[in-house]
Amino acid sequence: MTRPRLTTAHAALALVAVSAVALSGCVAKTDATSTDALTVTSTDTSCDVSTATAKSGTLTFAVSNKSSQVSEFYLLAEDGLRIIGEVENISPGAERTLTVVAQPGKYKTLCKPGMVGEGVGRADFSVTGGAVAATGDDAEQKQKAVDLYAAFVKDQVEQLVPAVDAFTTAYESGRDDEARAQFPTVRAFYERIEPVAESLGDLDPRIDYREVDAVAEGLEWTGFHRIEKDLWVPEKDALNADGETPAWQDWAPSTTEERATYGDKLVADVGELNDYVHSDAFQKALDAQGVAGISNGAIALLDEVATGKISGEEDWWSGTDLSDFAANVEGSKMAFSLVRDFASAAGSDGKTLSTEIARRYDDLNAALAAHGSLEKGFVAYKTLTEDDKRELTDLINALAEPLSRLTSTVLQ
DSSP states (O other): OOOOOOOSGGGGSOOOOOOSSOSSOOOOOSOBOTTSEEEEEEOSSOEEESOSEEESEEEEEEEEEOSSSOEEEEEEETTSSSEEEEEEEEOTTOEEEEEEEEOSEEEEEEEOGGGOSSOEEEEEEEEESOOOOOOSOHHHHHHHHHHHHHHHHHHHHHHHHHHHHHHHHHHHTTOHHHHHHHHHHHHHHHHTTHHHHHTSTTHHHHHHOOHHHHHHTTOOOOSHHHHHHHHSOOOTTOBOTTSSSBTTTTOOOOOHHHHHHHHHHHHHHHHHHHHHHTSHHHHHHHHHHHHHHHHHHHHHHHHHIIIIITTTOTTTTTOOHHHHHHHHHHHHHHHHHHHHHHHHTSHHHHHHHHHHHHHHHHHHHHHHHTTEETTTEEOOGGGOOHHHHHHHHHHHHHHHHHHTTHHHHHTO
């Protein structure tokens, strides 16, 4: 069915869902020196960078937007999540520059015409040479970390928008197999940045409340989990997440009209989230919190795992809790990566703390990997043994303790 989408300036952009497969690779030429400008040409289907390798130091990317839409350019870490630098709001026909201090390592380049979706032309980019010292004073570096976190949040929500559109379209059209397959992948974008939505009053309840929470607070139950229950129809003897109420009590599968209502509501609520993260109010809120806000975000996301995902209560009907679990951990680790250097700079205790936190993340991710991945899918939560759950719980607790000391260390 035809329905309204976003209402801000982003509504004027053509919203496109693009495959994660690189549509145009980078052709390696001679290594660029730190003083050479690297050229980037962004089109509707490609992101051509003049070289795939450069020497460490200050790199400048001269980005020319040849697409029909407002575009963005990103330099990402090897994991494809952490943003090293980005330049946004490049109008068609305009040119902008991105300057970063690049350390040796492997990276990804990416353009995002329309400033929505996964982007195009994702390609490998490598930096050779020795380590270089960061420039600028402490306040400047901390503001850079805040700006990079803002860019990460916007990127995740920009990918969430078309993913939710495709997911709800499948759900409303009765293509339940498609919707079920998309459910954990779509939610990953949201779970990586959930504390941002939680700061906006009733927006997170509208998007992500479980049935038991909505009932307890007397709220209309909408969002992901209302749709989830339609897609994974509970068995006749199943109980709700409260462990007491029969799942079928006072409930029936949604009609076609009700599905349209729930789908459109989720689209609108995610659109509201997208509006907010692209607003001055969002940037001002992050600026006011500073690096403490990033650090506290890392802690909050791990708390999400500890209070819901590890118990299997989040995705009660689908059993896809491990996907949410992994996305929360990814978002938490990404936030930690932005403030790690500030913790390490706080004397030997800070360096020891940051090293321990990084190791604990690695231990937790290794245990998760034994059960699947976000890319290939995880096993259903009900297949975990008590030993599996205990191992994951122990690893969460082992990370939570040092992570709880991160903010105070960063602020020293």
